[in-house]
Amino acid sequence: MTEKIGGRLIKFGDNVNTDVIIPGRYLVSIDPQELAKHAFEPMGTEVQKRLWSSQVVVGGKNFGCGSAREQAASCLIGCGIKAVVAKSFSRVFFRNCINTGLPAVECSEAAEAALDGGELWIDLEQGMVEVQGESFSFASYPESLKQILEAGGLIPYLAKYVLPQQEALKRHTPELSRR
Protein backbone atom coordinates (compact mmCIF):
# COMPACT_ATOMS: atom_id res chain seq x y z
CA MET A 1 0.00 0.00 0.00
CA THR A 2 2.48 2.59 -1.07
CA GLU A 3 0.32 4.44 -3.58
CA LYS A 4 -1.77 7.38 -2.52
CA ILE A 5 -5.48 7.08 -2.75
CA GLY A 6 -7.96 9.88 -3.09
CA GLY A 7 -9.32 12.49 -5.46
CA ARG A 8 -12.29 14.80 -5.38
CA LEU A 9 -14.07 15.00 -2.05
CA ILE A 10 -17.63 15.50 -0.93
CA LYS A 11 -18.06 16.86 2.56
CA PHE A 12 -20.79 16.16 5.10
CA GLY A 13 -21.48 17.35 8.65
CA ASP A 14 -21.66 15.64 12.03
CA ASN A 15 -23.69 12.54 12.92
CA VAL A 16 -24.44 11.36 9.37
CA ASN A 17 -26.41 8.17 10.05
CA THR A 18 -26.69 4.89 8.20
CA ASP A 19 -30.34 5.46 7.29
CA VAL A 20 -29.22 8.49 5.30
CA ILE A 21 -26.21 6.70 3.78
CA ILE A 22 -28.35 3.80 2.62
CA PRO A 23 -32.06 3.68 3.57
CA GLY A 24 -33.33 0.42 5.09
CA ARG A 25 -35.71 -0.23 2.21
CA TYR A 26 -32.79 -0.99 -0.13
CA LEU A 27 -31.10 -3.56 2.08
CA VAL A 28 -32.69 -6.36 0.07
CA SER A 29 -29.65 -5.97 -2.16
CA ILE A 30 -26.00 -6.59 -1.40
CA ASP A 31 -24.76 -5.53 -4.82
CA PRO A 32 -22.59 -2.42 -4.37
CA GLN A 33 -23.51 -1.09 -7.85
CA GLU A 34 -27.21 -1.45 -7.18
CA LEU A 35 -26.90 0.05 -3.68
CA ALA A 36 -24.89 2.97 -5.05
CA LYS A 37 -27.98 4.27 -6.86
CA HIS A 38 -29.66 4.87 -3.52
CA ALA A 39 -26.72 6.06 -1.43
CA PHE A 40 -27.56 9.34 0.31
CA GLU A 41 -30.97 9.36 -1.37
CA PRO A 42 -32.66 11.20 1.54
CA MET A 43 -30.35 14.15 0.85
CA GLY A 44 -31.65 14.56 -2.70
CA THR A 45 -30.37 14.05 -6.23
CA GLU A 46 -27.99 17.02 -6.25
CA VAL A 47 -26.00 15.53 -3.39
CA GLN A 48 -26.14 12.10 -5.01
CA LYS A 49 -24.74 13.42 -8.30
CA ARG A 50 -21.81 15.01 -6.51
CA LEU A 51 -21.27 11.81 -4.53
CA TRP A 52 -21.10 9.71 -7.68
CA SER A 53 -18.40 11.93 -9.15
CA SER A 54 -16.31 12.01 -5.96
CA GLN A 55 -13.60 9.64 -4.74
CA VAL A 56 -13.48 10.62 -1.08
CA VAL A 57 -16.24 11.11 1.46
CA VAL A 58 -15.41 13.49 4.30
CA GLY A 59 -17.53 13.48 7.43
CA GLY A 60 -17.67 15.26 10.75
CA LYS A 61 -18.10 13.65 14.15
CA ASN A 62 -19.68 10.20 14.58
CA PHE A 63 -19.89 9.45 10.86
CA GLY A 64 -21.99 6.36 10.08
CA CYS A 65 -23.84 6.22 13.36
CA GLY A 66 -26.91 4.03 13.63
CA SER A 67 -27.40 0.56 12.29
CA ALA A 68 -24.94 -2.29 11.75
CA ARG A 69 -25.80 -2.55 8.05
CA GLU A 70 -22.66 -3.39 6.12
CA GLN A 71 -24.20 -1.88 3.01
CA ALA A 72 -23.48 1.58 4.44
CA ALA A 73 -19.86 0.87 3.56
CA SER A 74 -20.36 -1.24 0.45
CA CYS A 75 -22.74 1.26 -1.21
CA LEU A 76 -19.93 3.83 -1.07
CA ILE A 77 -17.59 1.39 -2.77
CA GLY A 78 -20.28 1.02 -5.44
CA CYS A 79 -20.23 4.81 -5.86
CA GLY A 80 -16.52 4.69 -6.63
CA ILE A 81 -15.48 6.06 -3.25
CA LYS A 82 -11.89 5.12 -2.40
CA ALA A 83 -11.75 6.26 1.24
CA VAL A 84 -13.73 7.92 3.99
CA VAL A 85 -12.13 10.55 6.21
CA ALA A 86 -13.95 11.83 9.29
CA LYS A 87 -13.42 13.54 12.62
CA SER A 88 -14.67 10.34 14.21
CA PHE A 89 -16.57 7.23 13.19
CA SER A 90 -19.29 5.20 14.76
CA ARG A 91 -17.87 1.87 15.86
CA VAL A 92 -19.78 -0.52 13.59
CA PHE A 93 -19.42 1.67 10.52
CA PHE A 94 -15.65 1.75 11.03
CA ARG A 95 -15.55 -2.06 11.28
CA ASN A 96 -17.73 -2.42 8.20
CA CYS A 97 -15.39 -0.18 6.20
CA ILE A 98 -12.31 -2.19 7.11
CA ASN A 99 -14.14 -5.45 6.55
CA THR A 100 -15.36 -4.45 3.10
CA GLY A 101 -11.92 -3.12 2.17
CA LEU A 102 -12.75 0.60 2.29
CA PRO A 103 -10.11 2.65 4.15
CA ALA A 104 -11.69 4.71 6.94
CA VAL A 105 -9.35 7.37 8.26
CA GLU A 106 -9.95 9.21 11.50
CA CYS A 107 -8.27 12.59 11.18
CA SER A 108 -10.00 15.55 12.74
CA GLU A 109 -7.71 18.21 11.30
CA ALA A 110 -7.98 16.92 7.74
CA ALA A 111 -11.77 16.67 7.98
CA GLU A 112 -11.85 20.22 9.28
CA ALA A 113 -9.55 21.60 6.57
CA ALA A 114 -11.28 19.80 3.69
CA LEU A 115 -13.42 21.97 1.43
CA ASP A 116 -16.38 20.49 -0.39
CA GLY A 117 -15.42 19.76 -4.00
CA GLY A 118 -11.69 20.05 -3.28
CA GLU A 119 -9.10 17.29 -3.46
CA LEU A 120 -7.81 14.98 -0.77
CA TRP A 121 -5.09 12.34 -0.94
CA ILE A 122 -4.19 9.69 1.61
CA ASP A 123 -0.98 7.79 2.15
CA LEU A 124 -2.03 4.82 4.23
CA GLU A 125 1.49 3.54 4.71
CA GLN A 126 2.82 6.84 6.06
CA GLY A 127 -0.39 7.72 7.88
CA MET A 128 -0.70 11.08 6.11
CA VAL A 129 -3.61 13.01 4.62
CA GLU A 130 -2.98 15.85 2.16
CA VAL A 131 -5.71 18.39 1.72
CA GLN A 132 -5.79 22.11 0.85
CA GLY A 133 -2.02 22.13 0.52
CA GLU A 134 -1.51 20.89 4.04
CA SER A 135 -0.48 17.51 5.43
CA PHE A 136 -1.96 15.92 8.50
CA SER A 137 -0.94 12.70 10.18
CA PHE A 138 -3.22 10.05 11.58
CA ALA A 139 -2.65 6.99 13.73
CA SER A 140 -1.97 4.20 11.24
CA TYR A 141 -3.79 0.90 11.45
CA PRO A 142 -2.60 -2.00 13.58
CA GLU A 143 -0.98 -4.75 11.49
CA SER A 144 -4.00 -7.06 11.66
CA LEU A 145 -6.30 -4.44 10.17
CA LYS A 146 -3.77 -3.51 7.50
CA GLN A 147 -3.74 -7.10 6.32
CA ILE A 148 -7.52 -7.16 6.01
CA LEU A 149 -7.53 -3.92 4.02
CA GLU A 150 -4.72 -5.10 1.78
CA ALA A 151 -6.58 -8.29 0.98
CA GLY A 152 -9.62 -6.19 -0.02
CA GLY A 153 -11.75 -6.98 3.02
CA LEU A 154 -12.41 -9.60 5.64
CA ILE A 155 -13.85 -12.32 3.43
CA PRO A 156 -11.07 -12.26 0.81
CA TYR A 157 -8.59 -12.09 3.67
CA LEU A 158 -10.02 -15.22 5.28
CA ALA A 159 -10.22 -17.07 2.00
CA LYS A 160 -6.59 -16.31 1.31
CA TYR A 161 -4.90 -16.66 4.69
CA VAL A 162 -7.11 -18.23 7.29
CA LEU A 163 -9.18 -20.97 5.69
CA PRO A 164 -6.15 -22.91 4.50
CA GLN A 165 -5.09 -23.33 8.15
CA GLN A 166 -8.58 -23.86 9.48
CA GLU A 167 -7.90 -27.21 11.09
CA ALA A 168 -4.96 -25.97 13.12
CA LEU A 169 -7.06 -23.11 14.41
CA LYS A 170 -9.71 -25.28 16.01
CA ARG A 171 -7.45 -26.38 18.77
CA HIS A 172 -7.05 -22.93 20.28
CA THR A 173 -10.54 -22.14 21.47
CA PRO A 174 -10.52 -20.77 24.99
CA GLU A 175 -12.87 -22.20 27.53
CA LEU A 176 -16.46 -21.12 27.02
CA SER A 177 -18.74 -19.46 29.43
CA ARG A 178 -20.63 -22.62 30.36
CA ARG A 179 -23.59 -22.89 28.04
Add this chain to the structure above:
Amino acid sequence: MGKAFAEKVLARAAGLSDVRPGEIVDVYPDLYMSHMASWRCIRTLEKMGTDKLYDPERIAMVMDHISPARIAKTADDQRLCREFAVRKGINKFYDVEAGIAHVVLMEAGHIRPGMVVIGTDSHSTIYGALGALGTGVGFSEITAAWVTGKLWMKVPESIKVIIEGPLARGTSSKDVMLKLIGDLTADGATYCSVEFHGSYVERLSISDRMTLCNLAMELGAKNAFVRPDEITRSYLGERGVPPGQYTEIHPDPDPVYVKSVTIDGRSLVPQIACPHTVDNVKPIDQVAGTKVNQVFVGSCANAKYEDLVEAARILKGRKIAPGVRLLVSPASKEIVARTVKDGTYSILLEAGALITNPGCSACAGDGGVMADGEVTLSTANRNFQGRMGSYNAEIYLGSPAVAAATAVRGVITDPREFL
Protein backbone atom coordinates in the same frame (compact mmCIF):
# COMPACT_ATOMS: atom_id res chain seq x y z
CA MET B 1 -6.41 -1.18 39.85
CA GLY B 2 -9.37 -3.40 39.14
CA LYS B 3 -10.92 -4.35 35.83
CA ALA B 4 -14.19 -3.22 34.34
CA PHE B 5 -16.69 -5.78 33.05
CA ALA B 6 -15.67 -5.53 29.39
CA GLU B 7 -11.99 -6.20 30.11
CA LYS B 8 -12.81 -9.27 32.17
CA VAL B 9 -15.29 -10.81 29.77
CA LEU B 10 -13.12 -10.17 26.70
CA ALA B 11 -10.07 -11.64 28.41
CA ARG B 12 -12.10 -14.76 29.13
CA ALA B 13 -13.40 -15.01 25.56
CA ALA B 14 -9.94 -14.40 24.11
CA GLY B 15 -8.36 -17.01 26.38
CA LEU B 16 -5.99 -14.42 27.85
CA SER B 17 -5.25 -13.69 31.48
CA ASP B 18 -5.21 -9.95 31.01
CA VAL B 19 -6.35 -7.45 28.38
CA ARG B 20 -6.22 -3.66 28.42
CA PRO B 21 -8.45 -1.01 26.84
CA GLY B 22 -7.24 -0.15 23.36
CA GLU B 23 -5.71 -3.56 22.74
CA ILE B 24 -6.97 -5.50 19.71
CA VAL B 25 -7.59 -9.13 20.55
CA ASP B 26 -9.03 -12.19 18.82
CA VAL B 27 -12.21 -13.06 20.65
CA TYR B 28 -14.17 -16.30 20.42
CA PRO B 29 -17.82 -15.24 20.85
CA ASP B 30 -20.22 -17.66 22.52
CA LEU B 31 -23.12 -16.84 20.23
CA TYR B 32 -23.50 -15.29 16.77
CA MET B 33 -26.92 -13.80 16.11
CA SER B 34 -28.10 -13.02 12.62
CA HIS B 35 -31.55 -11.77 11.68
CA MET B 36 -32.90 -11.10 8.22
CA ALA B 37 -29.28 -10.59 7.21
CA SER B 38 -28.72 -14.36 7.60
CA TRP B 39 -29.18 -14.92 3.89
CA ARG B 40 -26.34 -12.49 3.21
CA CYS B 41 -24.14 -14.53 5.53
CA ILE B 42 -25.08 -17.72 3.69
CA ARG B 43 -24.32 -16.15 0.30
CA THR B 44 -21.01 -14.86 1.65
CA LEU B 45 -20.18 -18.33 2.93
CA GLU B 46 -20.82 -19.72 -0.55
CA LYS B 47 -18.49 -17.08 -1.98
CA MET B 48 -15.77 -18.13 0.42
CA GLY B 49 -16.03 -21.61 -1.03
CA THR B 50 -16.45 -23.44 2.24
CA ASP B 51 -19.36 -24.73 4.20
CA LYS B 52 -17.54 -26.02 7.23
CA LEU B 53 -18.92 -24.36 10.31
CA TYR B 54 -16.89 -23.79 13.43
CA ASP B 55 -19.74 -24.64 15.80
CA PRO B 56 -23.41 -24.73 14.68
CA GLU B 57 -24.46 -24.57 18.34
CA ARG B 58 -23.23 -20.99 18.52
CA ILE B 59 -25.31 -19.86 15.56
CA ALA B 60 -28.69 -18.29 16.26
CA MET B 61 -30.97 -17.09 13.45
CA VAL B 62 -34.21 -15.19 13.81
CA MET B 63 -36.25 -14.16 10.80
CA ASP B 64 -37.14 -10.65 11.96
CA HIS B 65 -36.97 -7.16 10.38
CA ILE B 66 -39.33 -8.21 7.60
CA SER B 67 -41.83 -10.80 8.78
CA PRO B 68 -43.67 -12.35 7.14
CA ALA B 69 -42.20 -11.81 3.67
CA ARG B 70 -43.91 -9.14 1.54
CA ILE B 71 -42.18 -9.74 -1.75
CA ALA B 72 -41.02 -12.94 -3.43
CA LYS B 73 -37.35 -11.96 -3.09
CA THR B 74 -37.66 -11.87 0.71
CA ALA B 75 -39.58 -15.15 0.74
CA ASP B 76 -36.74 -16.65 -1.24
CA ASP B 77 -34.11 -15.27 1.16
CA GLN B 78 -36.01 -16.65 4.13
CA ARG B 79 -36.33 -20.04 2.49
CA LEU B 80 -32.58 -20.08 1.97
CA CYS B 81 -32.10 -19.55 5.72
CA ARG B 82 -34.70 -22.16 6.70
CA GLU B 83 -33.14 -24.78 4.47
CA PHE B 84 -29.64 -23.90 5.58
CA ALA B 85 -30.66 -24.27 9.23
CA VAL B 86 -32.05 -27.73 8.61
CA ARG B 87 -29.09 -28.83 6.52
CA LYS B 88 -26.55 -27.57 9.04
CA GLY B 89 -28.36 -28.66 12.18
CA ILE B 90 -28.80 -25.12 13.50
CA ASN B 91 -31.06 -25.63 16.51
CA LYS B 92 -31.42 -21.98 17.46
CA PHE B 93 -33.47 -21.10 14.40
CA TYR B 94 -36.59 -18.98 14.87
CA ASP B 95 -38.98 -18.33 12.02
CA VAL B 96 -41.14 -15.34 11.04
CA GLU B 97 -43.71 -15.85 13.81
CA ALA B 98 -41.22 -15.55 16.68
CA GLY B 99 -40.66 -11.80 16.97
CA ILE B 100 -37.66 -9.49 17.33
CA ALA B 101 -34.39 -11.43 17.50
CA HIS B 102 -33.00 -9.75 20.62
CA VAL B 103 -36.09 -10.34 22.70
CA VAL B 104 -36.67 -13.84 21.34
CA LEU B 105 -33.14 -15.00 22.17
CA MET B 106 -33.31 -13.60 25.69
CA GLU B 107 -36.69 -15.17 26.34
CA ALA B 108 -35.45 -18.51 25.03
CA GLY B 109 -32.63 -18.57 27.59
CA HIS B 110 -29.87 -18.39 24.96
CA ILE B 111 -28.30 -15.26 26.43
CA ARG B 112 -26.51 -15.82 29.73
CA PRO B 113 -24.28 -13.83 32.04
CA GLY B 114 -20.61 -13.77 31.09
CA MET B 115 -21.21 -14.52 27.41
CA VAL B 116 -19.83 -12.61 24.45
CA VAL B 117 -22.54 -12.28 21.80
CA ILE B 118 -22.16 -10.70 18.38
CA GLY B 119 -25.15 -9.86 16.22
CA THR B 120 -25.90 -8.41 12.78
CA ASP B 121 -27.74 -5.65 14.55
CA SER B 122 -26.47 -2.58 16.33
CA HIS B 123 -28.88 -2.97 19.25
CA SER B 124 -27.12 -6.18 20.28
CA THR B 125 -25.98 -4.04 23.22
CA ILE B 126 -29.29 -5.15 24.77
CA TYR B 127 -27.73 -8.45 25.92
CA GLY B 128 -26.03 -6.52 28.71
CA ALA B 129 -29.40 -6.67 30.48
CA LEU B 130 -28.51 -10.28 31.36
CA GLY B 131 -24.87 -9.53 32.15
CA ALA B 132 -23.52 -10.52 28.72
CA LEU B 133 -21.36 -8.47 26.36
CA GLY B 134 -23.43 -7.94 23.21
CA THR B 135 -22.23 -5.93 20.24
CA GLY B 136 -23.26 -5.31 16.66
CA VAL B 137 -21.17 -6.31 13.64
CA GLY B 138 -21.63 -6.51 9.87
CA PHE B 139 -22.80 -9.66 8.11
CA SER B 140 -19.35 -10.49 6.76
CA GLU B 141 -18.11 -10.66 10.33
CA ILE B 142 -20.85 -13.07 11.32
CA THR B 143 -19.92 -15.24 8.36
CA ALA B 144 -16.29 -15.08 9.40
CA ALA B 145 -17.26 -16.17 12.91
CA TRP B 146 -19.35 -19.03 11.54
CA VAL B 147 -16.24 -20.36 9.85
CA THR B 148 -13.35 -19.37 12.09
CA GLY B 149 -15.13 -18.98 15.43
CA LYS B 150 -13.32 -15.72 16.10
CA LEU B 151 -13.43 -12.00 15.55
CA TRP B 152 -11.05 -9.10 16.14
CA MET B 153 -12.24 -6.73 18.82
CA LYS B 154 -10.80 -3.64 20.38
CA VAL B 155 -11.02 -3.79 24.16
CA PRO B 156 -13.20 -0.78 25.06
CA GLU B 157 -12.76 1.74 27.80
CA SER B 158 -15.64 1.83 30.25
CA ILE B 159 -18.09 4.50 31.29
CA LYS B 160 -19.99 4.32 34.56
CA VAL B 161 -23.56 5.58 34.53
CA ILE B 162 -25.10 5.93 37.96
CA ILE B 163 -28.88 6.19 38.03
CA GLU B 164 -30.41 7.18 41.34
CA GLY B 165 -34.01 6.21 41.95
CA PRO B 166 -36.84 5.75 42.47
CA LEU B 167 -37.94 7.49 39.31
CA ALA B 168 -40.28 10.44 39.42
CA ARG B 169 -43.95 9.85 38.67
CA GLY B 170 -44.76 9.31 34.99
CA THR B 171 -41.20 8.47 33.94
CA SER B 172 -39.55 5.20 32.99
CA SER B 173 -36.29 3.63 31.85
CA LYS B 174 -36.95 5.17 28.41
CA ASP B 175 -36.98 8.69 29.86
CA VAL B 176 -33.75 7.95 31.75
CA MET B 177 -32.04 6.94 28.53
CA LEU B 178 -33.38 9.79 26.42
CA LYS B 179 -32.17 12.22 29.07
CA LEU B 180 -28.76 10.55 29.09
CA ILE B 181 -28.52 10.58 25.28
CA GLY B 182 -29.55 14.23 25.20
CA ASP B 183 -26.89 15.09 27.77
CA LEU B 184 -24.03 12.98 26.38
CA THR B 185 -25.01 13.26 22.68
CA ALA B 186 -25.09 10.54 20.02
CA ASP B 187 -21.36 9.90 20.24
CA GLY B 188 -21.05 10.31 23.99
CA ALA B 189 -19.99 6.69 24.50
CA THR B 190 -18.48 5.74 21.13
CA TYR B 191 -16.35 2.57 21.38
CA CYS B 192 -17.07 2.41 25.13
CA SER B 193 -18.60 -0.18 27.39
CA VAL B 194 -21.41 1.46 29.36
CA GLU B 195 -21.99 0.05 32.84
CA PHE B 196 -25.20 0.93 34.63
CA HIS B 197 -24.99 1.30 38.40
CA GLY B 198 -26.92 3.06 41.14
CA SER B 199 -29.96 2.53 43.32
CA TYR B 200 -32.42 2.57 40.40
CA VAL B 201 -30.68 -0.32 38.64
CA GLU B 202 -30.61 -2.62 41.63
CA ARG B 203 -33.61 -4.92 41.63
CA LEU B 204 -34.75 -3.40 38.31
CA SER B 205 -36.83 -5.67 36.05
CA ILE B 206 -35.09 -7.35 33.12
CA SER B 207 -37.50 -5.51 30.82
CA ASP B 208 -36.23 -2.11 32.02
CA ARG B 209 -32.64 -3.30 31.92
CA MET B 210 -33.25 -4.23 28.29
CA THR B 211 -34.43 -0.68 27.55
CA LEU B 212 -31.33 0.78 29.23
CA CYS B 213 -28.88 -1.47 27.40
CA ASN B 214 -30.70 -1.26 24.08
CA LEU B 215 -30.63 2.54 24.01
CA ALA B 216 -26.97 2.66 25.08
CA MET B 217 -26.36 2.02 21.37
CA GLU B 218 -27.70 5.48 20.63
CA LEU B 219 -24.77 6.84 22.65
CA GLY B 220 -22.47 4.96 20.29
CA ALA B 221 -21.65 2.32 22.91
CA LYS B 222 -19.88 -0.89 21.96
CA ASN B 223 -21.80 -2.74 24.64
CA ALA B 224 -23.76 -2.12 27.82
CA PHE B 225 -23.93 -3.92 31.14
CA VAL B 226 -26.08 -4.39 34.20
CA ARG B 227 -24.62 -6.50 36.97
CA PRO B 228 -26.36 -9.90 37.18
CA ASP B 229 -28.22 -10.46 40.45
CA GLU B 230 -31.18 -12.33 41.91
CA ILE B 231 -33.51 -10.78 39.31
CA THR B 232 -31.25 -12.09 36.52
CA ARG B 233 -31.01 -15.52 38.07
CA SER B 234 -34.73 -15.88 38.52
CA TYR B 235 -35.44 -14.62 34.95
CA LEU B 236 -33.12 -17.31 33.63
CA GLY B 237 -34.39 -19.90 36.09
CA GLU B 238 -37.90 -19.43 34.77
CA ARG B 239 -36.54 -20.11 31.32
CA GLY B 240 -34.95 -23.38 32.28
CA VAL B 241 -31.42 -22.04 32.80
CA PRO B 242 -30.17 -22.75 36.34
CA PRO B 243 -27.14 -20.82 37.72
CA GLY B 244 -24.92 -23.88 37.20
CA GLN B 245 -25.13 -23.30 33.44
CA TYR B 246 -23.34 -19.97 33.35
CA THR B 247 -20.55 -18.06 35.03
CA GLU B 248 -21.32 -14.50 36.02
CA ILE B 249 -18.67 -11.88 35.40
CA HIS B 250 -18.75 -8.79 37.58
CA PRO B 251 -16.57 -5.68 37.38
CA ASP B 252 -13.95 -5.38 40.12
CA PRO B 253 -14.70 -2.93 42.93
CA ASP B 254 -12.22 -0.31 41.67
CA PRO B 255 -11.99 -0.25 37.86
CA VAL B 256 -10.78 2.72 35.84
CA TYR B 257 -13.70 4.46 34.17
CA VAL B 258 -13.00 7.09 31.52
CA LYS B 259 -16.13 8.90 32.54
CA SER B 260 -18.67 8.70 35.31
CA VAL B 261 -22.11 10.25 34.92
CA THR B 262 -24.95 10.49 37.41
CA ILE B 263 -28.61 10.81 36.51
CA ASP B 264 -31.05 11.69 39.24
CA GLY B 265 -34.21 9.81 38.36
CA ARG B 266 -36.06 11.32 41.29
CA SER B 267 -36.36 14.66 39.53
CA LEU B 268 -36.80 13.34 35.98
CA VAL B 269 -39.66 14.48 33.71
CA PRO B 270 -40.84 12.66 30.56
CA GLN B 271 -38.41 13.19 27.68
CA ILE B 272 -38.93 13.34 23.91
CA ALA B 273 -36.33 12.84 21.17
CA CYS B 274 -37.26 15.19 18.33
CA PRO B 275 -36.60 14.70 14.59
CA HIS B 276 -34.19 13.61 13.11
CA THR B 277 -31.60 12.59 15.71
CA VAL B 278 -31.95 10.62 18.93
CA ASP B 279 -29.91 13.18 20.87
CA ASN B 280 -32.25 16.04 19.97
CA VAL B 281 -33.97 15.55 23.32
CA LYS B 282 -36.37 17.95 25.02
CA PRO B 283 -38.43 17.77 28.19
CA ILE B 284 -42.00 17.01 27.20
CA ASP B 285 -43.46 20.43 28.00
CA GLN B 286 -41.44 21.91 25.11
CA VAL B 287 -43.11 19.70 22.49
CA ALA B 288 -46.46 18.86 24.08
CA GLY B 289 -49.29 19.78 21.73
CA THR B 290 -47.47 18.71 18.54
CA LYS B 291 -50.03 17.04 16.29
CA VAL B 292 -49.40 13.40 15.33
CA ASN B 293 -50.92 11.16 12.65
CA GLN B 294 -49.64 7.88 14.05
CA VAL B 295 -48.47 6.41 17.33
CA PHE B 296 -46.24 3.35 17.24
CA VAL B 297 -45.74 1.14 20.28
CA GLY B 298 -43.08 -1.24 19.09
CA SER B 299 -39.39 -2.20 18.73
CA CYS B 300 -36.84 -4.05 20.82
CA ALA B 301 -36.56 -0.97 23.03
CA ASN B 302 -40.15 -0.70 24.15
CA ALA B 303 -42.62 -3.37 23.00
CA LYS B 304 -41.99 -5.83 25.79
CA TYR B 305 -44.76 -7.17 27.95
CA GLU B 306 -44.27 -4.52 30.65
CA ASP B 307 -44.34 -1.77 28.01
CA LEU B 308 -47.66 -2.92 26.58
CA VAL B 309 -49.13 -3.17 30.08
CA GLU B 310 -47.93 0.38 30.77
CA ALA B 311 -49.60 1.68 27.60
CA ALA B 312 -52.79 -0.26 28.40
CA ARG B 313 -52.92 1.28 31.86
CA ILE B 314 -53.58 4.66 30.23
CA LEU B 315 -55.65 3.35 27.30
CA LYS B 316 -58.01 1.31 29.46
CA GLY B 317 -61.58 2.53 29.01
CA ARG B 318 -60.44 5.25 26.59
CA LYS B 319 -60.47 5.64 22.82
CA ILE B 320 -57.69 6.95 20.64
CA ALA B 321 -58.26 10.37 19.04
CA PRO B 322 -60.19 10.41 15.75
CA GLY B 323 -57.94 10.34 12.70
CA VAL B 324 -54.95 8.94 14.62
CA ARG B 325 -53.56 5.47 13.92
CA LEU B 326 -52.25 3.49 16.88
CA LEU B 327 -49.97 0.69 15.78
CA VAL B 328 -48.89 -1.85 18.38
CA SER B 329 -46.28 -4.46 17.46
CA PRO B 330 -45.43 -6.75 20.37
CA ALA B 331 -41.78 -7.73 20.49
CA SER B 332 -42.36 -11.48 20.58
CA LYS B 333 -44.84 -14.31 20.32
CA GLU B 334 -44.48 -14.97 24.04
CA ILE B 335 -45.51 -11.38 24.75
CA VAL B 336 -48.57 -11.69 22.52
CA ALA B 337 -49.60 -14.79 24.44
CA ARG B 338 -49.19 -13.09 27.80
CA THR B 339 -51.18 -10.01 26.78
CA VAL B 340 -53.97 -12.17 25.38
CA LYS B 341 -54.10 -14.14 28.61
CA ASP B 342 -54.28 -11.20 31.00
CA GLY B 343 -56.61 -9.02 28.94
CA THR B 344 -54.05 -6.37 27.92
CA TYR B 345 -54.57 -7.35 24.30
CA SER B 346 -58.32 -6.57 24.42
CA ILE B 347 -57.77 -3.26 26.20
CA LEU B 348 -55.50 -2.16 23.36
CA LEU B 349 -57.91 -3.41 20.70
CA GLU B 350 -60.88 -1.71 22.29
CA ALA B 351 -59.02 1.57 22.52
CA GLY B 352 -58.63 1.41 18.74
CA ALA B 353 -55.17 -0.09 18.25
CA LEU B 354 -54.10 -2.01 15.19
CA ILE B 355 -52.09 -4.87 16.70
CA THR B 356 -49.68 -6.44 14.25
CA ASN B 357 -47.83 -9.74 14.34
CA PRO B 358 -44.76 -9.67 16.59
CA GLY B 359 -41.61 -8.28 14.97
CA CYS B 360 -39.73 -5.10 14.10
CA SER B 361 -42.68 -3.80 12.09
CA ALA B 362 -42.68 -0.02 11.59
CA CYS B 363 -39.30 0.35 13.33
CA ALA B 364 -37.75 -1.35 10.32
CA GLY B 365 -40.12 0.42 7.92
CA ASP B 366 -41.91 -2.93 7.52
CA GLY B 367 -45.51 -1.69 7.44
CA GLY B 368 -46.84 1.35 9.25
CA VAL B 369 -44.95 3.80 7.08
CA MET B 370 -45.83 7.48 6.80
CA ALA B 371 -46.93 9.70 3.94
CA ASP B 372 -45.30 13.06 3.16
CA GLY B 373 -45.66 15.54 5.97
CA GLU B 374 -46.91 13.01 8.53
CA VAL B 375 -45.74 12.70 12.13
CA THR B 376 -45.33 9.60 14.31
CA LEU B 377 -44.74 9.38 18.03
CA SER B 378 -42.83 6.14 18.46
CA THR B 379 -41.52 4.07 21.37
CA ALA B 380 -38.65 2.82 19.20
CA ASN B 381 -35.00 3.77 19.49
CA ARG B 382 -34.36 5.70 16.26
CA ASN B 383 -35.98 8.68 14.62
CA PHE B 384 -33.75 8.98 11.57
CA GLN B 385 -35.13 10.66 8.49
CA GLY B 386 -36.86 8.20 6.16
CA ARG B 387 -36.80 5.31 8.63
CA MET B 388 -40.61 5.00 8.51
CA GLY B 389 -41.68 5.81 4.98
CA SER B 390 -41.43 9.27 3.43
CA TYR B 391 -38.20 11.25 3.74
CA ASN B 392 -40.46 14.20 4.52
CA ALA B 393 -42.07 12.68 7.59
CA GLU B 394 -41.09 13.13 11.21
CA ILE B 395 -40.54 10.72 14.09
CA TYR B 396 -40.62 11.70 17.76
CA LEU B 397 -39.48 9.16 20.36
CA GLY B 398 -40.95 8.69 23.82
CA SER B 399 -41.94 6.16 26.44
CA PRO B 400 -44.91 3.75 26.22
CA ALA B 401 -46.82 5.99 28.64
CA VAL B 402 -46.19 9.04 26.44
CA ALA B 403 -47.29 7.01 23.41
CA ALA B 404 -50.57 6.00 25.05
CA ALA B 405 -51.36 9.51 26.27
CA THR B 406 -50.50 10.90 22.83
CA ALA B 407 -52.75 8.39 21.07
CA VAL B 408 -55.67 9.45 23.25
CA ARG B 409 -55.24 13.18 22.63
CA GLY B 410 -53.87 13.12 19.07
CA VAL B 411 -51.11 15.51 20.10
CA ILE B 412 -47.91 14.83 22.06
CA THR B 413 -49.15 14.60 25.63
CA ASP B 414 -47.60 14.41 29.07
CA PRO B 415 -48.68 11.04 30.53
CA ARG B 416 -48.83 12.53 34.02
CA GLU B 417 -52.16 14.04 32.99
CA PHE B 418 -53.55 10.52 33.06
CA LEU B 419 -51.95 9.23 36.24
